[in-house]
Amino acid sequence: MNRPYIPDAEFAERARRLQEIMKREGVDILLAYGNEAEPQYARYLCDYWPSFESTGVLLAQTGDPILLIGPESYTFAKDRSRIPTIRRLAAFRESSDPEYPGEKLETFAEVIAELGVTPKTVAIAGYTLIPYTTRMELQDSLRVYGDVQIVRGDEMEMELRMIKSENEIACMRHAGRITAMAMDDVIEKIQPGMTELQVRGIACESIYRNGGENESYPIWVLSGKGGNQAISRARQKVIGKDDAVFLQIGARYEGYASTIGRTVFFGSGHEALMGAVRAGYEAQAVIQSQLYDGNNAKNVADVYYETYQKNGYIDWLLYGPCHGNGLMEGEAPWIERNSDYILKENMTFCACIFMGNNKLEIGTRVEDTMRVGKTCAEIMTNYPKEIFRK
Numbered sequence: 001m002n003r004p005y006i007p008d009a010e011f012a013e014r015a016r017r018l019q020e021i022m023k024r025e026g027v028d029i030l031l032a033y034g035n036e037a038e039p040q041y042a043r044y045l046c047d048y049w050p051s052f053e054s055t056g057v058l059l060a061q062t063g064d065p066i067l068l069i070g071p072e073s074y075t076f077a078k079d080r081s082r083i084p085t086i087r088r089l090a091a092f093r094e095s096s097d098p099e100y101p102g103e104k105l106e107t108f109a110e111v112i113a114e115l116g117v118t119p120k121t122v123a124i125a126g127y128t129l130i131p132y133t134t135r136m137e138l139q140d141s142l143r144v145y146g147d148v149q150i151v152r153g154d155e156m157e158m159e160l161r162m163i164k165s166e167n168e169i170a171c172m173r174h175a176g177r178i179t180a181m182a183m184d185d186v187i188e189k190i191q192p193g194m195t196e197l198q199v200r201g202i203a204c205e206s207i208y209r210n211g212g213e214n215e216s217y218p219i220w221v222l223s224g225k226g227g228n229q230a231i232s233r234a235r236q237k238v239i240g241k242d243d244a245v246f247l248q249i250g251a252r253y254e255g256y257a258s259t260i261g262r263t264v265f266f267g268s269g270h271e272a273l274m275g276a277v278r279a280g281y282e283a284q285a286v287i288q289s290q291l292y293d294g295n296n297a298k299n300v301a302d303v304y305y306e307t308y309q310k311n312g313y314i315d316w317l318l319y320g321p322c323h324g325n326g327l328m329e330g331e332a333p334w335i336e337r338n339s340d341y342i343l344k345e346n347m348t349f350c351a352c353i354f355m356g357n358n359k360l361e362i363g364t365r366v367e368d369t370m371r372v373g374k375t376c377a378e379i380m381t382n383y384p385k386e387i388f389r390k
């Protein structure tokens with residue numbers, strides 16, 4: 001089938017490049033942790049996305065990585081993992097905490113010994129995600145090596161993930177096309193009388209029909225009052241004949257997330273919200289012009305807020321203009337007023353413009369995924385910027 005994907009060689013190269021960073025930072029072992037909701041740190045190295053259980057990739061400065069999984073997932077992981085060496089640990093079992101009596105499972109101590117190193121510094125990528133009990137099992141297993149320091153490893157992996165390869169960009173463009181098709185289907189079929197959840201169903205059906213592996217996040221559809229929720233979920237609420245409907249749709253493909261935010265208007269009386277949508281389109285054009293190689297991220301935020309000062313909707317803003325995008329719809333780095341780093345070609349962002357009015361209880365989001373280019377951003381979702389009226 002002619003579709004973009006990440007080849008095995010690229011996964012192996014990721015591990016090799018991460019090992020070079022480990023040497024530079026003086027880290028002897030790195031554990032990349034992932035769970036069902038946030039698999040990114042582990043999936044970047046192995047392509048395995050756990051279900052029910054969690055997972056980890058264990059890596060020393062030299063040698064091949066080891067995939068760590070829960071007791072029930074061996075056949076699943078063997079089918080999907082790009083890492084051939086797989087070990088089952090109780091530390092990665094599901095949260096209901098079964099004991100698996102009589103089952104032979106390995107321990108952190110055993111797999112660390114398998115790496116053949118005497119660690120003094122161990123990093124965890126997914127430092128804020130790993131459960132306390134899993135961390136304590138890891139920490140206890142290190143006592144035999146004396147005073148071992150456990151440090152945050154998120155930034156070490158993100159150093160690689162922030163600039164995407166050509167294969168990653170191809171997957172992200174494809175995810176954007178799937179998301180755009182889902183938005184087309186929703187805008188064509190949405191009608192008053194449907195529930196928000198039924199509209200979400202239209203989007204999900206389209207995503208799977210067109211080759212997406214999942215939603216980028218739980219798709220939300222907010223009609224009438226409630227549009228001022230910056231993060232939400234679809235409700236059983238019935239769409240009214242004079243409602244504006246805030247649509248946030250995203251497809252995941254080969255692990256890579258995409259997203260589009262638009263609003264559909266039924267009936268009349270939406271002048272303030274239509275103005276916000278137009279302001280969002282204006283701001284997004286400014287963002288696109290500023291996402292170029294060599295620019296300072298702070299400049300993007302500065303012109304973004306200047307644009308909102310001029311168009312009169314600055315009081316509707318909640319946060320800055322962009323966040324990173326890749327294996328998660330929202331990942332590092334963010335672009336905010338206090339940002340101070342240089343943009344590089346093939347960094348990827350969501351131009352994520354949320355506008356909400358808490359007094360009126362209305363809001364919208366104008367959102368698309370973008371790639372930093374040589375002179376301006378490429379919009380990978382490439383969805384029309386218009387007032388959608390039905």
